[in-house]
Amino acid sequence: MTGSTIQSVDRALTILTLLAEHGPLGVTELSGLLDVHKSTAFRLVTTLELHELVEQTTDRGKYRLGVGVLQLAGATTARLDIVQRSRPVTRRLADELGETVNITVLSGHDALYLDQTAAASTLQPYNWVGQRVPLHATSNGKVHLAHVSPARFAELTAQPLRRFTDHTKTDVTALLAEVAATRRNGYAVAVDELEVGLTAVAAPITGPDGEVAGSVSASGPTFRIPAERVSEVAAKVVEAAREISRQLGWHGLAAHSSPF
Known part of the structure; x- marks a missing residue:
């Protein structure tokens, strides 16, 4: 069963590659190139069509790459764009504050760390890049929760x-x-919420469409970011978020009206 599933995935991915290389192809052509029965090729291409990864052309019977591929590519490009455009800003912020700066995006039910910059004066911190953290216990997570719809908020907080x-x-x-x-x-x-002794302050990054595309945070030991320093750190983090948003093409005043 496992081998069959892996083989099906491999064949489906091969179909996407073939369509990218050859342009629109029919089921008969795909079955020949894959060396499988036409019924198998049809099932594979139908499944891909359900996910909008392929679509039928006006010439019925032929398939081409669908908008789903563009959406996946666009999401990846957007994430890479945030990292590339934020780097100069996060490096400057890290050095100004003497703390660690992170970039995250909302991914499923978590905040996903895309990039991390540490101040030159600090010891090398734990590398959070690629790690997922809970939304309710982190400053980045709260930023993401603050910019979703009420229905999405309810979904993200449905579990204990x-x-x-x-x-x-x-x-x-x-x-x-x-x-x-x-x-x-x-x-x-977030003060001592994910782990005791850790304080973090985060602000939203707005994309060119006016929607929140990610968050930027500064974090460090609570003894270095006590309550009386939070407003100073917050002001710098908010300004960094605005600068990154401008780099991404957003020049408005706010992402959108509150859904709450």
Whole structure:
């Protein structure tokens, strides 16, 4: 069963490659190139069509690459674009604050770390790039929660929220109030919520379409970012987020009206 599934995936991916190389192809042509029965080729191409990875041309019976491929490529390009365009800003922010700066995007039910920059004066921190962190217990996560629809918020907080420390907010009503404040203030704060001794401040990055495309945060030991320093750090993080947004092509004042 496992071998059959892997073989099917391999053949489906091969179809995408063939269409990229040859242009529109019919089921008979695909079955010949794949060396499989026409019924097998038809099932594979039908499955790909359901996911919009292929589509039929006006010449019925022939298939070409679909908009789903463009959407996947666009998502990847957008993420790479955030990293590339934010690097000069995050390096400057890290050196100004003397802390670690991260870029994240919303991925499924988590915040996914895309990039990390550490101040030259600090010890090399744990590398979070490629790691996923919970939304409710991190400043980056709260930024993402603050910019989704009420329905999406409900979906993301439907499961019992895990408690990481005594400071982790696990009550959905309290979390909703906090993310609403995040929208009003323009930034989110997490103090000792994911791990004791860690404070982070994050702000939203807005894409060219006016939607929140990611977040930028500065984090460090709580003793280096005490309560009286949070406003200073927040101001610099918010300005960095605005600069990255401008680099991405957004020149407005706010992402969109509050859904809460």
